[in-house]
Amino acid sequence: MAVRAALDRREIETLFRTYGPLVRRRARSILGDEAEAEDATQEVFVRVLASVREFRGESQPSTWLYRITTNLCLNRLRDGKRHRGRLETVAKTIEVDAGQVRRPAGETRSTLRTVLARVAEDLAQVAVYYHVDEMDQEEIAALTGVSRRTVGYRLERFRDEARRILGLPPDSGAELPAADESVAASASQRSQKRRSQSRA
Amino acid sequence: MTGDDQPFAPPPVPGGHFEAFFATRRRSDACISDWALDQVATGEATTAQAHAIRAHLAGCAACAQAARAHAEAAEAFVAGLDKRVEAALTAVPPVPVRRRAAMAAGAFAAALGAWALLARPVPPVTRSKGGFSLVTYVQAGGAPARLYFGEPLGPGDRVQFRYHGDRAGFLAAVSRASDGTVSVFYPLGEHAAVVSAGRDVQLASAVELDASTGREVVVAVRCERAFPVAALAEMVRREPGDARSSAPVLPLDSLNAGACAEFRTAIAKASTP
Numbered sequence: 001m002a003v004r005a006a007l008d009r010r011e012i013e014t015l016f017r018t019y020g021p022l023v024r025r026r027a028r029s030i031l032g033d034e035a036e037a038e039d040a041t042q043e044v045f046v047r048v049l050a051s052v053r054e055f056r057g058e059s060q061p062s063t064w065l066y067r068i069t070t071n072l073c074l075n076r077l078r079d080g081k082r083h084r085g086r087l088e089t090v091a092k093t094i095e096v097d098a099g100q101v102r103r104p105a106g107e108t109r110s111t112l113r114t115v116l117a118r119v120a121e122d123l124a125q126v127a128v129y130y131h132v133d134e135m136d137q138e139e140i141a142a143l144t145g146v147s148r149r150t151v152g153y154r155l156e157r158f159r160d161e162a163r164r165i166l167g168l169p170p171d172s173g174a175e176l177p178a179a180d181e182s183v184a185a186s187a188s189q190r191s192q193k194r195r196s197q198s199r200a
Numbered sequence: 201m202t203g204d205d206q207p208f209a210p211p212p213v214p215g216g217h218f219e220a221f222f223a224t225r226r227r228s229d230a231c232i233s234d235w236a237l238d239q240v241a242t243g244e245a246t247t248a249q250a251h252a253i254r255a256h257l258a259g260c261a262a263c264a265q266a267a268r269a270h271a272e273a274a275e276a277f278v279a280g281l282d283k284r285v286e287a288a289l290t291a292v293p294p295v296p297v298r299r300r301a302a303m304a305a306g307a308f309a310a311a312l313g314a315w316a317l318l319a320r321p322v323p324p325v326t327r328s329k330g331g332f333s334l335v336t337y338v339q340a341g342g343a344p345a346r347l348y349f350g351e352p353l354g355p356g357d358r359v360q361f362r363y364h365g366d367r368a369g370f371l372a373a374v375s376r377a378s379d380g381t382v383s384v385f386y387p388l389g390e391h392a393a394v395v396s397a398g399r400d401v402q403l404a405s406a407v408e409l410d411a412s413t414g415r416e417v418v419v420a421v422r423c424e425r426a427f428p429v430a431a432l433a434e435m436v437r438r439e440p441g442d443a444r445s446s447a448p449v450l451p452l453d454s455l456n457a458g459a460c461a462e463f464r465t466a467i468a469k470a471s472t473p
Contacts, residue, residue, distance in 0.1 A: 041284075133234045134234055139233055
């Protein structure tokens with residue numbers, strides 16, 4: 001039996017009108033390609049319509065749609081074979097450039113997508129919300145349902161993984177924006193410890 | 201080895217090359233996120249949150265530009281809405297309306313139903329014929345802030361329009377609520393008032409919103425000559441339906457005011473939580 005949406009046509013139009021723009025915009029930002037973004041947008045709404053009964057009302061629909069869009073787009077990034085070839089080019093470019101020139105936003109986003117395709121899902125999610133949606137850690141915590149401290153840790157782990165994937169040194173000396181003082185203190189201690197270990 | 205002799209010491213760039221490379225955040229920490237803008241656009245922000253965000257947008261060029269980009273993208277998306285809806289309906293057919301009452305409404309359907317009510321944001325522009333537009337500003341205790349998304353306004357908010365047009369003329373604006381009630385937004389007098397050509401031309405008067413809630417369509421008309429505001433109000437009152445963009449064009453010739461142009465927008469009014 002075909003799946004039917006638990007919404008009538010008027011509600012479906014309202015759904016598209018209200019949430020379609022943000023889904024489309026985010027898909028474009030995460031995927032970096034118009035056609036893929038359009039395809040992903042349709043897929044998000046098909047999924048929403050097919051599973052609308054699962055929405056329990058514990059969060060707002062925008063929260064639900066943010067999560068679905070993020071997960072779907074990250075899966076598409078992971079499935080994209082083109083990112084494997086791009087990774088080598090990106091790593092070599094970093095060696096030559098050595099960060100002396102600030103990279104254009106589009107190119108930086110391209111690198112971010114390459115990394116997002118390779119890191120664990122929980123790290124990629126917070127990275128999207130932080131770097132793409134420009135949310136602060138408190139907003140990310142509210143959206144994902146984890147603590148702000150956990151968001152801070154995941155951002156730090158994401159950057160560690162990104163360094164590894166891009167072939168960068170283990171610690172560039174840059175400090176992450178800390179969730180609170182205790183996280184900043186422990187991050188600083190970990191950086192100090194790594195520096196000590198590398199000197200040894 | 202000292203720190204300077206380390207083979208992997210970061211280059212002498214503030215923040216390190218890695219931080220620069222991953223500096224994709226374009227706005228400062230004090231700025232608002234895309235998520236916050238979406239909360240306003242979808243009507244999920246509280247009135248207080250929406251007020252705070254509007255106040256920030258009034259003073260931050262970067263965030264105002266982001267809000268404009270969001271609003272333009274939303275208009276472009278809505279322009280292609282029918283195709284998208286049809287494609288989705290092909291994949292997942294909707295329930296027939298007559299059967300809907302027999303099914304559990306579900307939390308999402310209930311939420312959409314609530315938001316489909318008049319408190320939901322409406323697109324800022326519904327129709328423009330004739331080369332002018334009105335931009336909506338609202339003042340809620342501070343400096344006037346531009347509305348980007350048609351987000352709900354509350355009682356006591358002062359609404360003022362700014363005119364964008366390539367020619368001068370005589371301007372009047374009325375609004376029609378969902379119950380058919382027509383109110384005059386501009387001007388205060390009995391006849392349409394002179395407006396100069398230009399951008400962001402501030403109109404002389406503002407309207408303080410009352411406690412009624414719902415969606416109101418604002419119909420503005422600019423003509424070569426002055427015309428009675430009451431005539432425009434009567435014309436709008438007699439329009440069939442709810443004066444949305446699909447309504448027929450007003451019979452502006454009957455104003456006998458020379459060449460006329462029309463612009464429509466909408467405001468959503470919600471009670472303060």
